[in-house]
Amino acid sequence: MLENNDWAFEASGLAVKKRGRTLLSVDALQLPARKVSAIIGANGAGKTTLLRALAGFVPAGGAVRFFGGQPCASGRGFAWVGQHEGADSPMTVHDYVALGRRPRLGWFGVPGGEDRQAVEHALLTMEVAHLADSRMAALSGGERQRTAVARALAQGTPAVFLDEPTNHLDLRHQHLLMRTLSRLAHEGRSIVTVLHDLALAANYADHLVLMKDGEVLASGSPETVLCAGRLLAAYRWPIKPCRDAEGRWRFDAMGTAWQHAA
Template identity: 40%
Template sequence: MSLLTLETLSVTRGGRNVFHDISLQLNEGEVIGLIGPNGAGKTTLMRAALGLLPHGGRSSLAELSATDRARSVAWMPQSREIAWPVSVETVVTLGRLPHLGAGQRPGPADRAAIDRAIVGMELSHLRTRPATELSGGEQTRVLIARALAQGTPLLMADEPIAGLDPAHQIATMQTFVALAGQGRSVLVSLHDLGLAVRHCTRLLLLSEGRLVADGPPAEVMTPERIAEVFGISAWYRETEHGPVYQPLEVLR
């Protein structure tokens, strides 16, 4: 089943074409990495797909009502600041709001989703702490947990592992893989090409306003394409521990 369909999606900002004519479909059970150089339009693409920016073309999510959209997709933007000194559990509980009526309190199913998200992001020992007292990396994990608690078929996250230590970067990507195993899907923008190749089932490569590649990591990350788009060389091998991809040198 399609969770997101884009048809000739285009965005122009300040008289500049950020990207144009992007068409794709996201289905169940995928971990899709959105990659590309700085300024390629990754954040803009995700925001336009959500209907948060004016755009040309069609996005199936943008056509939904706000309530239906919040039940279809959880969104984690780059901005990570938690402004109010409420507990970690309270922040994660906010993820259940799309499923509650006005004035309705979380029920057993909601509590279970909240607990799973807190445990999954290794936040149990911080459950009652004010979120504003946490480190930047811990706050990021809290916001990922909020998105997980939302329990939507699709999760869209803009650089969710930025600022996390290596163990939590890997654990977060493994969480996304587990979601795909449950039939849900994740669209995640990444700058770490090694983690993208290792954990994503599919990569979308943006460059100079267009989608230059869409497919399995091994097909997208060819030496010629990476040299052209990123201006780097890289080492890639399928090993007994899974795929290993390591950028090596700047070529230009």
């Protein structure tokens, strides 16, 4: 159990149901503050549902507490990066990122020097500054994804939720994003993200939540969560985790002929 000032989110009895079907059932879960937490698991395991339930975006039973026991309210205290954001927006990249500053603007809604600096810094961090005058609808999927992350960075909230943020990103920008998230955690922000890539999750996240059939199969450090038995149960496929001489996580998912047939 984490001490009260060491966790960012705590959920108890968290349940999401739709048309009589249980999509999520989590008895208890704590996510650490000032760390990167990655939610992993197979397709349909409940990763996005858990993320949205923690953010308060879906009706859910149970309770979620945010930063030392405070209730978690949608849009309060955290930024959100969903999937396929900004695809049909007629806004420019600069104006879209600037939306992240709107909650901080005063009565007249006029951005000041700090707001402009935050926007410019976010554009540069996610390498979309050269696209500032481009329309969102004209961007590639990867460019839109980086712009959506830039908007969240500009928002400057103590926590950031991201749903599969590495989708559509090339190899370089996947690592750029994960390094940025690690830096934000080091600076004091709490990051919760859904990831499909086990290597990215294991090598960049401080805390993993392994999901299966809407339940938490394991939660803890990569060393605690990543064992062959749990991965086989979660993915229904033989996955052998190991670490190389430099300590980086690697995953062998080739299996054997009889395992493939199973």
